[in-house]
Amino acid sequence: MTAPTLASPRAATSTSAGPPPRRSSQARSAWLFVAPFGLFYLLFLVWPVAYMFITSLFDTSLVRPGFGDFVGLANYREMLTKPEFWSALWHTVQFTLYTVPPLVVLAFVFAVLANQVGRGEWLFRLAFFVPFILPSAAIALIWSFIYTPSTGLWNSLQAALGVESPSPVLGTPDLAMIGIAITTVWWTIGFNFILYLAGLQDIPREVYEAASVDGASRWQQIRSITIPMLSRTTTLVVLLQIIASLKIFDQVYLMTGGGPGISTQVLLGLVTTTAFTDYRVGAASAASVLLFLVILLVTLVRQVVERFQQRKDVTS
Amino acid sequence: MTGAPAASPPLRSPAGSRTGRLSRRALVGGGLALGTGLLAGGLSGCSTLAAGMAGAEVAPGTVTYWNLFGGGDGARMQAMEDVYRAGPGTPALQAATFTWGNPYYTKVSLATLGDAPPDVAVSHLTRSTNLAQAGLLTEITDDVLAVAGLRAADFSQKAWEAQQVEGRSYAIPFDTHPFVLYYNLEVCERAGLLDSDGSLQPIRGVDGWESALRAAREVTGAFGASVATIADPATSWRWFQSLYSQRAGSTPWLGDGGRELTYDRELTLDTLDHVQSWTQQGLMPTNTDYAGSQTLMFSGQSAFYLQGEWEITTAQSIEGLEFGMVPLPVLYDQPAQQGDSHTFVLPAMERNDEQLQRAMGFVRSMLDQSITWAEGGHVPAYLPTLRSEEYRELEPQSSYAEAADTVVYDAPAWYSGSGSTFENIIGAQIGLVQQGLASPATALESARSQLLTYANTPSPL
Numbered sequence: 001m002t003a004p005t006l007a008s009p010r011a012a013t014s015t016s017a018g019p020p021p022r023r024s025s026q027a028r029s030a031w032l033f034v035a036p037f038g039l040f041y042l043l044f045l046v047w048p049v050a051y052m053f054i055t056s057l058f059d060t061s062l063v064r065p066g067f068g069d070f071v072g073l074a075n076y077r078e079m080l081t082k083p084e085f086w087s088a089l090w091h092t093v094q095f096t097l098y099t100v101p102p103l104v105v106l107a108f109v110f111a112v113l114a115n116q117v118g119r120g121e122w123l124f125r126l127a128f129f130v131p132f133i134l135p136s137a138a139i140a141l142i143w144s145f146i147y148t149p150s151t152g153l154w155n156s157l158q159a160a161l162g163v164e165s166p167s168p169v170l171g172t173p174d175l176a177m178i179g180i181a182i183t184t185v186w187w188t189i190g191f192n193f194i195l196y197l198a199g200l201q202d203i204p205r206e207v208y209e210a211a212s213v214d215g216a217s218r219w220q221q222i223r224s225i226t227i228p229m230l231s232r233t234t235t236l237v238v239l240l241q242i243i244a245s246l247k248i249f250d251q252v253y254l255m256t257g258g259g260p261g262i263s264t265q266v267l268l269g270l271v272t273t274t275a276f277t278d279y280r281v282g283a284a285s286a287a288s289v290l291l292f293l294v295i296l297l298v299t300l301v302r303q304v305v306e307r308f309q310q311r312k313d314v315t316s
Numbered sequence: 317m318t319g320a321p322a323a324s325p326p327l328r329s330p331a332g333s334r335t336g337r338l339s340r341r342a343l344v345g346g347g348l349a350l351g352t353g354l355l356a357g358g359l360s361g362c363s364t365l366a367a368g369m370a371g372a373e374v375a376p377g378t379v380t381y382w383n384l385f386g387g388g389d390g391a392r393m394q395a396m397e398d399v400y401r402a403g404p405g406t407p408a409l410q411a412a413t414f415t416w417g418n419p420y421y422t423k424v425s426l427a428t429l430g431d432a433p434p435d436v437a438v439s440h441l442t443r444s445t446n447l448a449q450a451g452l453l454t455e456i457t458d459d460v461l462a463v464a465g466l467r468a469a470d471f472s473q474k475a476w477e478a479q480q481v482e483g484r485s486y487a488i489p490f491d492t493h494p495f496v497l498y499y500n501l502e503v504c505e506r507a508g509l510l511d512s513d514g515s516l517q518p519i520r521g522v523d524g525w526e527s528a529l530r531a532a533r534e535v536t537g538a539f540g541a542s543v544a545t546i547a548d549p550a551t552s553w554r555w556f557q558s559l560y561s562q563r564a565g566s567t568p569w570l571g572d573g574g575r576e577l578t579y580d581r582e583l584t585l586d587t588l589d590h591v592q593s594w595t596q597q598g599l600m601p602t603n604t605d606y607a608g609s610q611t612l613m614f615s616g617q618s619a620f621y622l623q624g625e626w627e628i629t630t631a632q633s634i635e636g637l638e639f640g641m642v643p644l645p646v647l648y649d650q651p652a653q654q655g656d657s658h659t660f661v662l663p664a665m666e667r668n669d670e671q672l673q674r675a676m677g678f679v680r681s682m683l684d685q686s687i688t689w690a691e692g693g694h695v696p697a698y699l700p701t702l703r704s705e706e707y708r709e710l711e712p713q714s715s716y717a718e719a720a721d722t723v724v725y726d727a728p729a730w731y732s733g734s735g736s737t738f739e740n741i742i743g744a745q746i747g748l749v750q751q752g753l754a755s756p757a758t759a760l761e762s763a764r765s766q767l768l769t770y771a772n773t774p775s776p777l
Contacts, residue, residue: 059774059776061776061777062425062429062776063425063429063450063451063452063776063777064776078773082769083765084766084769171546171547171605259547260547261744273418273737276422276425276426277418277421277422277737278730278731278737278776279425279450279730279776279777280773280776283773
């Protein structure tokens with residue numbers, strides 16, 4: 001029982017004091033501490049991912065025991081030749097294109113503005129961050145109310161402004177994804193906002209003071225001090241945002257269910273439907289692997305671009 | 317204790333040895349149990365979590381019941397549940413209602429795979445056969461029926477036979493719900509469509525239908541009949557399938573368990589032509605959704621309204637509306653209409669006699685209240701109610717009861733059934749035909765290519 005508690009102080013003291021400890025015992029206690037998390041990680045992340053890769057090569061069914069028959073790359077071939085897959089992939093990309101720029105740019109703008117406010121900054125921090133802590137179901141409900149055909153807030157506003165028979169946002173194929181994107185921007189901007197605000201507060205005031213002594217305008221300060229000094233934050237925000245957007249599922253499932261037709265069906269929606277409605281775990285795994293590859297590709301491209309920029313910075 | 321500190325690592329991870337043979341079933345089960353445990357744990361302490369992890373009954377002695385009834389059906393079902401609860405010595409009841417269609421059946425499937433299904437669940441007949449083939453249902457043997465004092469002969473034979481899979485029964489039919497014709501009495505009277513005793517004159521053939529619609533349009537100034545065209549693939553499919561099935565020589569849409577598309581191309585295109593011509597002539601609305609199509613008839617802008625009989629509750633709640641209901645007129649060669657049945661199923665799980673008793677006791681109570689259910693429009697599948705004097709006197713419900721005999725169930729396939737992928741694909745295209753956004757040939761081609769993907773995919777069941 002008491003073994004770990006006895007062992008750990010000894011390990012702690014021995015690291016600070018002179019002679020190196022027996023590495024094995026230190027390593028062992030470290031493993032013990034990591035074990036609870038490690039087990040979870042293994043069980044709920046590593047194994048499912050391995051399972052995904054394995055089942056993508058089988059015609060695994062949810063309701064049949066075992067993996068089923070080995071089908072090689074047939075699941076991948078099916079997905080890559082299926083219009084529904086490409087349409088879902090396009091909708092995922094479309095959503096990412098709609099949400100990443102506003103979520104990065106607006107978060108930056110709001111953070112800069114909030115940072116200028118002397119007193120009451122907490123109010124803005126709170127106001128921007130609160131939507132983010134609401135669950136997706138609550139967000140979907142709020143915005144479904146706003147988008148209710150004819151009688152909802154948005155359609156009523158349009159009608160009041162003289163638009164005759166305004167189109168229902170979530171019921172019109174061309175508008176539905178935009179509606180979901182706006183919802184998402186409102187919901188998740190708080191996270192990027194906080195990251196930017198933290199970054200802003202790390203910039204020393206003296207730099208701005210020196211700049212204003214030299215006669216730099218506000219805009220020049222932002223362009224030449226704030227933006228370059230926040231570049232690391234921006235890199236992080238953009239990467240996290242792209243990944244988060246590519247993983248879109250909740251809002252679509254809750255607000256349109258992929259409709260009208262399949263005009264807002266995204267890749268994770270297709271995966272869920274294939275796996276749990278159609279029982280086709282194998283095919284769904286193949287689609288998941290393909291999404292995984294897309295995300296991997298995006299990450300790699302971003303890294304290459306970053307390297308390139310760094311090299312340019314060094315040489316110039 | 318002090319002798320050998322840290323000699324043996326106490327955490328040898330007992331679960332580590334188990335990971336090797338964790339089956340998918342156990343994995344889903346563990347996840348579900350953990351999820352529900354975490355959710356419920358916050359509210360009701362650790363007992364739920366413990367029960368979930370151990371796979372024991374969460375609330376011993378309770379009947380858990382899942383259904384998919386919303387709107388008028390939902391309110392009626394809750395009243396029936398209350399009657400059950402008020403019964404002497406009945407076990408506690410835990411009822412949950414979920415959104416119908418694919419999400420509902422996904423929940424039932426996953427809960428059953430995770431060893432945490434409800435004791436009793438409602439399923440559409442056309443979906444219960446798939447659940448049964450997936451091994452998710454308990455067989456309803458004569459012995460199981462006998463537990464509640466029931467026999468196979470107590471049920472409408474059409475529904476009873478339709479629910480069977482390879483000669484075995486897995487579902488207890490509760491009702492049949494055909495697609496029917498509602499008519500606004502006032503409009504029809506002014507249009508001269510009623511006979512002397514105030515009921516609708518029989519409409520026969522496409523010509524009869526069109527002239528009735530024209531006469532009605534004269535009166536309403538808007539439309540003759542209304543049926544949903546937008547955002548409601550299920551209704552579009554019901555409407556088309558009803559008409560298609562009335563034609564002599566119409567073959568089922570899917571054959572060989574869904575591996576082939578076996579519809580008759582000529583008849584399909586011709587039927588779609590008619591459907592489109594009625595909206596293009598302005599006899600029926602081009603753009604209206606589920607609720608809108610009702611409102612048109614309720615407010616007298618249309619004489620007829622086409623939908624399943626369950627909207628009777630909504631129609632009755634409209635003040636000042638007088639309406640009647642009849643089976644869908646025979647526009648082509650034979651009486652037929654699309655429909656389905658609600659059934660009770662017992663999800664697969666290990667049950668002791670007591671649990672079975674409780675589950676069947678609940679089913680029996682629902683069947684005994686079939687007349688309440690019938691008031692909501694559904695034609696009872698329980699013969700003692702269907703043949704009762706009380707039901708025969710129920711108006712307008714009994715006036716379309718015969719439609720249950722000519723109901724056409726969706727063709728069996730692993731992707732077919734009420735609210736299924738099949739209905740969504742084909743219905744969306746029919747919707748476009750109604751709206752005039754696609755020609756019958758284009759729509760059929762699009763539906764065909766989408767359905768072929770499913771037909772060519774081996775059944776996962």
